[in-house]
Amino acid sequence: MPFGICNLSIVPLRLEPTDTSEMVNQVVFGEHFEVLEKTKKWSKIRLAFDNYEGFIDNKQYEDISEKDYQGLSLETKNYAGELIDFITDNNNNLTTIPLGAKLPFLKGNSIQINNTSYLYEGKVCNQQLPKSTIVETAFLFLNVPYLWGGKSPFGIDCSGFTQTVYKLCGYNLLRDAKEQATQGEVLSFIEESEPGDLAFFDNEEGVITHVGIIMNDYNIIHAHGKVRIDKLDHSGIYNVDTNQHSHKLRVIKRFI
Structure with missing residues (x-):
């Protein structure tokens, strides 16, 4: 089964495979998923975090290996803790990321998606905090x-x-x-x-x-x-x- 990861800030997850279909959820940067079906333009996916299913535009995610999918599922969950922040890739391209975006394969200030490394210097949420x-x-x-x-x-x-x-x-x-x-x-x-x-x-x-x-x-x-x-x-x-x-x-x- 193919797997994918969101490499953009915020992507709509739709009920049906069309741009005019209802947005039932969003996929934020760093979220990974299974690809259940794939056509020329659309993929039906199942999010790893909560098993939510819907359709995402093929241009709005990257394929990842099963090894990376499993690694992302097992690693410590690191999330962006700033309301809005940004990351920069190897070529100094900037991508904004929202509060709650996942920081895949975080090591120091570096996160990784396939062969692309990103620099992230913001707050990281990765602990189970008190109810208060x-x-x-x-x-x-x-x-x-x-x-x-x-x-x-x-x-x-x-x-x-x-x-x-x-x-x-x-x-x-x-x-x-x-x-x-x-x-x-x-x-x-x-x-x-x-x-x-x-x-x-x-x-x-x-x-x-x-x-x-x-x-x-x-x-x-x-x-x-x-x-x-x-x-x-x-x-x-x-x-x-x-x-x-x-x-x-x-x-x-x-x-x-």
């Missing part, structure tokens, strides 16, 4: 605009936000809210929750469609229009701007 850092990390994304399928400081959706925050703190979540809701330990009451726990919300059909990170004093930080802070009560999220409930609470879960 979850909310602190979430604040880095405050006011980032909502973007369906997004997971970068230029645009992010609700589950992309929670997944990326947890990833930077050393914990793995699945991609979509309904998938994340299958993980963790259920809490019976809001009063049992701690900062860093996740609250999930469903629609009228009972499908979980939203997630946010619980803070102190019954506040919640979540991506809704933008990454924002609202109130959380037994009914759901109370929007402090509209003075109305915007989401109906389904379940609270603890992951750490």
Whole structure:
């Protein structure tokens, strides 16, 4: 089976193999994946981090060997810790990378993709941090605009936000809210929750469609229009701007 790696800043992962198809996720620099199918223009891929599948333009990634794929899966996970940073290759070409980009085969200040070496001198996140850092990390994304399928400081959706925050703190979540809701330990009451726990919300059909990170004093930080802070009560999220409930609470879960 072929394998690949993203060598660009942020690449759309689409539902169908066409430029006009819905963007369901993003692939950020350094993320590696299996190539499940390949046509002249498009590849169907499965991300190594969370097994998410979708279609990526063949011009927007590099092939890698199975050895490198396995090596990337086994190595210490190093992520870019600056909101926006840049790397330079052997020819001094500059590439911007977002917060949470993976730094493949990091040694000192050097990262490697096939025969290309890149210099990276920014902050590196590679440790499992205390639960108290979850909310602190979430604040880095405050006011980032909502973007369906997004997971970068230029645009992010609700589950992309929670997944990326947890990833930077050393914990793995699945991609979509309904998938994340299958993980963790259920809490019976809001009063049992701690900062860093996740609250999930469903629609009228009972499908979980939203997630946010619980803070102190019954506040919640979540991506809704933008990454924002609202109130959380037994009914759901109370929007402090509209003075109305915007989401109906389904379940609270603890992951750490």
